[in-house]
Amino acid sequence: MSSLTMTLPAGFPVAPAQWRSHAGAAVVTLALHAGVLGLLLHGWTPQLSAPSQTQVLKTQLISLPAPNPVEEPERAPEPAPLIDKSIEEPQVDPQIEQQRLEQAEVAYKRAEQERLAEEARIREQQRINEQQRKEQLERERQDRLEVERQQHEAERRELLAREEQQRQQAARAEASAAAERARQAAAASRQYLPIAKDAPDYPSRALDKGIEGTCTVTYSVNPQGRIENPKALEDCHPLFIRPSLTAAKSFRYQPRIVDGRAVTVPEVKNTFHYRIQ
Known part of the structure; x- marks a missing residue:
């Protein structure tokens, strides 16, 4: 004999004990019939054997009343958490809570103002540093x-000083050269000063034709102060050559003295100017 055990969900209504016994018998009977039917369907045939003592299986059918429809019970609300009534919640004074909120707001505003002031101070410090x-x-x-200007000014002053120095040197050199030329001219004039120089006669042909001009004659002054080798240069007009040479030959000079001795002075020039008054 087999038994069937079923686990009912929590909260399922439990029937009385009598009902449970009748229901179990009915379930067993139905299970046996279902097993036999299954064997027959699968081709099982019982083996016949010699009849033996006849056994009689008595089956008693029990009619059970139809069970009432089982209604799903309403889910009970979850129990509220247990609260220890011995511990009472502290009562908060609204005024104290309001004061606390106001203090928190004031502290927040103060912190925000300090943050903004610090940021402004940092920006101001950065601006000052940049400035x-x-x-x-x-x-x-x-x-x-300023250094470049001073350098340029120093270079300009130095350049002006060099230029001034160069001008002074040039002036001194020019003065020295002029003094030397004057000294040489004075020495030369002292050495062969003319003693007698007569003007030439104006050629009558040139005078008749109204011709004017110049004639340069070159000659040497000998140690006696007389003229030697007079020659007319190319600038002489032909009418003025003869009177110029004749006049030059009549010149007399003081001889040049070098180391106590009279010497010849070569290439002395004299220019005669012929003008009609």
């Missing part, structure tokens, strides 16, 4: 410009 950096750069630029 100081710009001023420092400007001072450095001005210093560089």
Whole structure:
């Protein structure tokens, strides 16, 4: 004999004990019939054997009343958490809570103001630092410009000083050269000063034709102060050559003295000017 055990869900209504016994018998009977039917369907045939003592299986059918429809019970609300009534919640005074909120708000505003003030201070410090950096750069630029200006001014003064020195040197050199020329001229004039120089006669043909001109004659002054080898240069007009040479031959000079001795002075020039008055 087999038994069937079924586990009912929690909260399922439990029938009385009598009902449970009748229901179990009915379930067993139905199970036996279902097993036999299954064997027959699968081709099982019982083996016949010699009849033996006849056994009689008595089956008693019991009519059970139809069970009432089982209604799903309403889910009971979850029990509220147990609260220890011995511990009472502290009562908060609304005024104290309001004061606490106001203090928190004031503290927040103060912290925000301090943060904004700190940010403003940092920005101001950055602006001051940037301004100081710009001023420092400007001072450095001005210093560089001043140094460059002083260098240019020093170079200009040095250039002017060199130019002035060169002018002074040139002036001194010119003065020295002029003094030397004067000294040489004075020495030369002292050495062979003319003693007698007569003017030439104006050629009558040139005078008749109204011809004017010049004639340069070159000659040497000998140790006696007389004229030697007079020659007319190319600038002489043909009418003025003869009277010029004749006049030059009549010149007398003081002889040049070198180391106590009279010497010849070569290439002395004299220019005669012929003008009609």
